Amino acid sequence: MKVKIAQIADALQMQIDESSAYLNTADGEVYIVSNEELSAAEEGEPPIEDFPEWQQEAVKIAQQIINDDHYIALPTKYDIHEYAIMEEFCDSVADQKVSDALQIAIQGKGAFRRFKDACHRFEISDQWYSYQTEALKEIAVSWCQENDLEYEV
Numbered sequence: 001m002k003v004k005i006a007q008i009a010d011a012l013q014m015q016i017d018e019s020s021a022y023l024n025t026a027d028g029e030v031y032i033v034s035n036e037e038l039s040a041a042e043e044g045e046p047p048i049e050d051f052p053e054w055q056q057e058a059v060k061i062a063q064q065i066i067n068d069d070h071y072i073a074l075p076t077k078y079d080i081h082e083y084a085i086m087e088e089f090c091d092s093v094a095d096q097k098v099s100d101a102l103q104i105a106i107q108g109k110g111a112f113r114r115f116k117d118a119c120h121r122f123e124i125s126d127q128w129y130s131y132q133t134e135a136l137k138e139i140a141v142s143w144c145q146e147n148d149l150e151y152e153v
Contacts, residue, residue: 002152003028008074008140009133015077025149026070037062072147075139085135086115089128098122 003023011021011030021032037055040046041062048059065071083106090102101122105114119125137153144151 001026001028002150003144005137005140005144005151005153008143008151009136011074012077012080012136012139013132015074015080017077020076021074022065022071023074023149024068024070025072030074031061031065031071033058033062033065038065041066072149075143080136080139082132083111085132086111088135089131092131093124093127098124 003025007028007030008023011032014032015021018036019032019034020038021030023030037058040048040051040059048056051059086102086106090099090106093099093102102115102118105111105118116125116128119128141151141153
């Protein structure tokens with residue numbers, strides 16, 4: 001069975017501090033669970049029944065992730081280094097004036113917000129999102145290769 005690179009890249013893009021993403025190597029599906037759900041699954045506290053109905057399924061998936069060898073953790077947002085992807089994008093912009101403005105935007109505190117604002121101001125947001133998606137796909141391919149997983153692009 002081949003895993004879908006696009007599905008992994010999508011999960012990488014949705015990474016936040018309070019959750020983790022896992023690939024089920026048996027069915028090729030990617031699951032995202034919160035740290036709260038993982039903790040509940042590991043400790044059994046609070047009981048599943050204490051969670052809202054909509055969250056109970058996620059806790060059950062978290063239990064499977066902990067107890068089943070078919071799950072592999074995807075790279076975290078810290079493994080991805082989105083800042084480096086932004087730097088590479090800045091260097092790839094053909095218009096030197098725009099490239100320079102983007103380089104300035106990514107300096108210091110608030111770099112991510114300023115960068116996205118600058119992309120919007122220069123009307124290159126679509127170009128950025130395409131670049132980011134391709135970079136995440138490359139990370140997904142490398143991750144699959146490192147984990148000896150067959151994949152389809």
